[in-house]
Amino acid sequence: MYKFAQRVQKIKPSPTLAIDSKAKKMIADGIDVVSFGAGEPDFDTPDHIKEGAIKALKAGKTKYTPVGGIPELKNAIIAKLKRDNNLTYTQDEILVSSGGKHALYNIAQAMFEAGDEVIIPSPYWVSYPDQVLLNDATPVIVPTYEKDGFCLNPEVLEKAITPKTKALVLNSPSNPTGGAYPRAALEAIAKVLVKHQILCISDEIYEKIVYDGYQFTSIASLNDEIKKLTITVNGASKVYSMTGWRMGYAAGPKDIIQAMTKIQGQVTTNINSATQWACVEALNGPQDFLNTWVGEFKKRRDFIVEAFNKIPGVTCFKPQGAFYVFPNISSYFGKKFGGTEVNNSDDLSNYLLDKALVAVVAGSGFGAEGFIRLSYATSMEKIQKGLERIEKALKALS
Numbered sequence: 001m002y003k004f005a006q007r008v009q010k011i012k013p014s015p016t017l018a019i020d021s022k023a024k025k026m027i028a029d030g031i032d033v034v035s036f037g038a039g040e041p042d043f044d045t046p047d048h049i050k051e052g053a054i055k056a057l058k059a060g061k062t063k064y065t066p067v068g069g070i071p072e073l074k075n076a077i078i079a080k081l082k083r084d085n086n087l088t089y090t091q092d093e094i095l096v097s098s099g100g101k102h103a104l105y106n107i108a109q110a111m112f113e114a115g116d117e118v119i120i121p122s123p124y125w126v127s128y129p130d131q132v133l134l135n136d137a138t139p140v141i142v143p144t145y146e147k148d149g150f151c152l153n154p155e156v157l158e159k160a161i162t163p164k165t166k167a168l169v170l171n172s173p174s175n176p177t178g179g180a181y182p183r184a185a186l187e188a189i190a191k192v193l194v195k196h197q198i199l200c201i202s203d204e205i206y207e208k209i210v211y212d213g214y215q216f217t218s219i220a221s222l223n224d225e226i227k228k229l230t231i232t233v234n235g236a237s238k239v240y241s242m243t244g245w246r247m248g249y250a251a252g253p254k255d256i257i258q259a260m261t262k263i264q265g266q267v268t269t270n271i272n273s274a275t276q277w278a279c280v281e282a283l284n285g286p287q288d289f290l291n292t293w294v295g296e297f298k299k300r301r302d303f304i305v306e307a308f309n310k311i312p313g314v315t316c317f318k319p320q321g322a323f324y325v326f327p328n329i330s331s332y333f334g335k336k337f338g339g340t341e342v343n344n345s346d347d348l349s350n351y352l353l354d355k356a357l358v359a360v361v362a363g364s365g366f367g368a369e370g371f372i373r374l375s376y377a378t379s380m381e382k383i384q385k386g387l388e389r390i391e392k393a394l395k396a397l398s
Helices: 004-012 015-028 047-058 071-084 101-110 127-134 155-161 183-196 256-267 273-284 290-312 345-355 380-396
Strands: 093-098 117-122 138-143 167-173 199-203 231-235 246-250 335-337 340-342 372-375
Touching: 004 127, 071 093, 071 246, 071 273, 093 101, 093 155, 093 167, 093 256, 101 127, 101 231, 101 246, 101 256, 117 127, 127 138, 138 155, 155 183, 155 345, 167 183, 183 199, 246 256, 273 372, 290 380, 340 345, 345 372
Parallel strands: 117 138, 117 167, 167 199, 199 231
Antiparallel strands: 093 246, 231 246, 335 340
């Protein structure tokens, strides 16, 4: 009998993908499930972006490209970073990968090894700790709190740093909380990182999905010292509703990007060629559609936050960005319905799916027991139906 590598035993399947898969199967079986699981916009990819891919295909642009991306796409990324983030990069400081997740994994492969520690604030996106573990390093989980907007306290960060600390993973706006760092908070964190020469991995995939006048700041733009320590990760998935197209990118110090490119060259080589040309159009083309999308997300956010906060025993932080809510449902732990007992967020998520036909993701997968995550990247009709079912199911617990 074959034996699996030990690294496989270190990690677990993505809970977000697992719940989404289960919900989709139930829906395919004819069950009326309302799913809040998937972290992808429900809007279609804009037509002008699709046309960019179609045009490339018709022109025969279907061959291998440079490992790190076609020059046209790298130039579009460079222009975007300058235009939106006041960041200046050259082509050899950019790597295009198969989604933001792939870009993050390339960083982990290039930078982490046994004996390294990587600080990850919780609640965190589910893949951060497992990517660290897959590369033999140790994730150091540092909790953040609803009262602080789920932002990392710089004093707590400094206390978590040891001689083994290699990097901090920063995600703003955040998946799963929707929390976002104000500029002053980033300045305080940057000061600590520069003092200790700690690498900053800044996941900025939700930067344009923000509300209520929040002004996004890329931490690398604060000063040259922190820029030298920062790898900025972004992509097309969320902002352009291109989750299935698979384009993410990293911008950072030349030597790190070169190491990541060398690794990618032995794993995937280039990303899909037609996707690259579509992303050139995405980055260089019209951006005004996003105002409509964000406006719709805001309406949904306002509704779902208000609805949760009206349910007895539930508190729900109002997100500043992304398209998730992360309500605290811990007051329902210890309660029962029939033969079902709810003792943790996994129990509650299973209860809601089995009894209420509503798919949510347990907070345990994000390192935050006591919460559940819901994506409001779905129609208002489904949100209303789902919230009614959740409220009824919670009232049935006693």
